[in-house]
Structures are given as C-alpha cells and as structure tokens.
Amino acid sequence: MSLSDIQSRIDAAARAAGRAPEDVHLIAVSKVQPNARVEAVLRDGHRLFGENRVQEAASKWPDFRAAFPDTQVHLIGPLQTNKVKQALDLFDAIHSLDRPKLAARLAREVQARGTCPDLFVQVNTGREAQKAGVLPEELDAFLESCRRDYDLPVSGLMVIPPVEEHPSLHFALLRTMAERNGLRGLSMGMSGDFEAAIALGATHVRVGSALFGARSAG
Ligand SMILES: *Cc1c(COP(=O)(O)O)cnc(C)c1O
Numbered sequence: 001m002s003l004s005d006i007q008s009r010i011d012a013a014a015r016a017a018g019r020a021p022e023d024v025h026l027i028a029v030s031k032v033q034p035n036a037r038v039e040a041v042l043r044d045g046h047r048l049f050g051e052n053r054v055q056e057a058a059s060k061w062p063d064f065r066a067a068f069p070d071t072q073v074h075l076i077g078p079l080q081t082n083k084v085k086q087a088l089d090l091f092d093a094i095h096s097l098d099r100p101k102l103a104a105r106l107a108r109e110v111q112a113r114g115t116c117p118d119l120f121v122q123v124n125t126g127r128e129a130q131k132a133g134v135l136p137e138e139l140d141a142f143l144e145s146c147r148r149d150y151d152l153p154v155s156g157l158m159v160i161p162p163v164e165e166h167p168s169l170h171f172a173l174l175r176t177m178a179e180r181n182g183l184r185g186l187s188m189g190m191s192g193d194f195e196a197a198i199a200l201g202a203t204h205v206r207v208g209s210a211l212f213g214a215r216s217a218g
Helices: 003-016 035-043 054-067 081-090 100-113 136-148 167-180 194-199
Strands: 025-029 048-051 072-075 093-097 118-122 154-158 185-187 204-207
Touching (some): 003 025, 035 054, 048 054, 081 100, 093 100, 194 204
Parallel strands (some): 072 093, 093 118
C-alpha cells in the first residue's frame, strides 16, 4: 500500500474519532526492508521511521539522514544497557523504556549530554513472559521513579498487544494508564490494527508491512 494510502486511512480514522489528523504520527517501520524501498518512502516525503534493532539502524540511518537531514528515527525494539550510548547517537525517541536498570543508564547518559530523546515506557499489558515491558501493576511506581530518582521526562506509553487477543482491549487499557499518569503520548497500533488504535487515542502508530510489503525475515 502506498504512503498516501496509509496516510489517508490514518486521516480518516482520526476524523472518525473526532481527532485532528496531525495529532497522529505515522512511524514507518523500516526494519529488514531493502534500502531501495526505504529510500522510495523518503523520496515521497516521509520523515519519521522506526527500527527495532540498534545495530541495523546504525547500518543504514547515518547515510539516509545525511541525504534527508530532517528525518527522525525512533527505536521501537528492546534496548540493552550496553547499547544506550549508540542508541542516543541514532534515535530521536525510544519507545522501549521498560526497567530501572535501563532508566538509570539512560539518565546518566542524558545528563552527560544535556539532551534527552522522547521516551515511551513499554507496558506488557498481556503479561506475556517472552515480551518486554513493565507489568501494569508496576507502571505507576516505575513512572514515579523515572521522575523522582532519574529525572527522566517520560512522554508516553507503548504497547504491543498479544497476537491472539483483541487489540482494542489493550489499547483502551494503555490509554487509561496514560491518563491516570498525566501522559499524552500513546504509541500503539501496527499494520493490522492502527485504525482501532487511533480510535482509542494513539498518537504514534507503527506501520511496517502494510506500507513496505511483507518482511522476508525478522
Ligand atoms: C515490526 C514492528 C512493528 C510493525 O509491524 P507491522 O505489523 O509490520 O506493521 C510495530 N511495532 C514494533 C514494536 C515492531 O517490532
């Protein structure tokens, strides 16, 4: 599906929900996609992309950014503490803040640099053992600790719902948790469910395969 098709669907979903289309940001998830496809979307004028691996982002985005300087890249996958420095060099936002050790490491580096990326705390609303994210009952204390102990400005929450469950339940839960904590950002919705996520307040939808085509791996 073309960039303009996806953007029209986003705009329509926002209007149907009584929201301003410009309040919903399309993160084009370019992981594992051939560079030619990514470049085509850049040439179409899109400037916000998502990657889920630090190493992969490091291999393509410095060059793309040199060619398209106003581009923003968000990390949407798990971040190891030993890659925090590299991540801060590469990304404008991190959607996967999910544990105190990472918060501590980020805080130290952010303080040294004097700049902080946009931060989203990932919530494991489905309580899946294999999935990253703060458990719902631990979220409020974790957010409080980010503010109080680490002086980290968190701007929103992120979720990846369990594949076998209805995503809207998880989107609604994420919104409730964000409202309760005074957070405006909601990173939720992927290729199969971004319209449902927009109906429930998504500010950032992460769309990969619907835009670029199926991934061959990853
Ligand atoms: C890959 C990925 C996406 C995009 O998934 P699609 O179904 O291809 O749109 C969104 N969010 C995260 C965290 C991902 O890893």
